[in-house]
Amino acid sequence: MVKNHTKVYSVRDNLNINPNTMHKETAKKLFFRTQYLLRQGKTKSEIAGILHLARKTIIEWAKKESYQDNRGWPEGKYRVHTNEEEEKVLEIRDRIVDKEMRYFWGKDIILKEYQKLYPNDPSPSLWFIEEVIRNHERQIFEPKKRRKDISRYLHYPYNLIGALGKVQESVDFIGRKYIDGVTEPLHFLARYYLKPAGLYLVSRTNNEKREEIEQVLSQDWQKIPSPDVAILDNANSMYGPAKAKHFIGLFIQKLLQYRVTPIFNPPRSPWANGGVEGSNSIFGRKFWNSQRFENAEQIDQELNQFNRENVERANLDYLSQKSQQDKFREEVYFVRFAKVDSSWEKYPSIEVLNDKVYLPETYTNQYTFAKLDVGKEYLTVFVEREAKPQTISKQKFPLRFTKSKLTKLISIPSFSYRSISQSVPIFD
Known part of the structure; x- marks a missing residue:
C-alpha cells in the first residue's frame, strides 16, 4: 500500500501551491509573508507571482488579520487530550x-x-x-554518559606533554600503498601540527629510512617554523638502533639541532599519536581511496594540491608562537607504560633506549613520563598527578652516540604569517 505524505513546499517551487495540502508551518510563513508584502504596497497579482500561490489564495488571506488553518480545534490546544x-x-x-x-x-x-x-x-x-x-520547561538535562577515558585513569601524561611547548607536530609513516602494475610499495610520510594550528601535510618518500624523514622535515622547516615538540613512534628510523642500549641516534640529534624536543609515544599505541593518525584516515578517505592513480607522477601532482588545500584550512598564524629558543634544553622524553614483564620479576619496569628501568611496585600498570637530560646524561621518571609531575625515580644514564655527536645548531630562518602563507603550499 502506498502511503500518502503531505508535501512540504518551498517558496522556490515554480508551481501554484494549494495551501490546504501543504505543511501547516509552511502555510503560516507564506501567510505572514503575504501580509508583509501587502504592507509594502505590492498588488495581489504581484504577491501571487512572488510566492507562487494562486491569486484566489492571496485575495482570501488579504481579508484576514490572523492566520487560520483547517485543524478543527484552536491553535495551541491539544486535539484529543484535556x-x-x-x-x-x-x-x-x-x-x-x-x-x-x-x-x-x-x-x-x-x-x-x-x-x-x-x-x-x-x-x-x-x-x-x-x-x-x-x-512547562520541566525537563532535566543530563550530560551524556561517556566511556571513562582509561588512559587518564592510568595517568597518561597529557598535561606534561602539553606543557613542553605550544607548537607540537606529530610525525608518522602512513601504511604502504600500491598501484596497479607496480610491485614496489609506495611510502608516505605524514606530518600534523596539532590544533589549534591544525596543519596536515603528506609527502611521498622513497623508503621509510631516517634520511628520508630528515630530508622532508628539513624542507618543511625552511618554509614553516619547526615545532617546539615532535611526537614520534618507536620505529628504528626515528628511535635509533634496534638493540643497542643507551644510544642517541642521528635522527634524535638532528631534532635537537633544530631545537625540537622529541617525545616518543608508548610502543604499539597508535591512539597516543591520535592527531596524525586521525588525519591519516582523512588521507585515505579523501585522497587515496577516492581516485585511481596510474603512476607516481600523478600521485605527486595530486598530493601537492592536497597539501595546498590543507594549508588553506590551517591556522598558520599559530605556528609563529613557537617558544623562545634561548630556553631550549637538550632533552628527550619517553611515554612508557610500567608493567611487570615476567613472573620472576617483582617490580615494574619501563624501556628507555633499549634498556630496562625498574620502578617502585606501587606504579605497576600506570603510564610514566621519562625525561632524559642529554647533556647531564641523567634520567628522571615522573607520573602525572592532578596535571603536575611527581618524581618517582632518578638515576644516571650514560649515553653513547652513533658516529660523532652533532653539536652545531642549525640556523633557522625567521618567519612571519605572510611569509608562511606565501611559501608553504608547494612541497616538492
Missing part, C-alpha cells in the same frame, strides 16, 4: 522527581504511574507526556 490530563501528568512528574527524588523519571515511568493511579482513564500517549514536560 487540560485535566495535562495537570495529572505534571503532578506525577513533580512528585517522583522533586518529592520522592527517584533515580528514574522518564516519560515511560510517568506513563506507568498514570496508569496505576487512573486505571479507568484512557492512557495518554508518550508524545503527549513529553510535550507537556517540554511546554
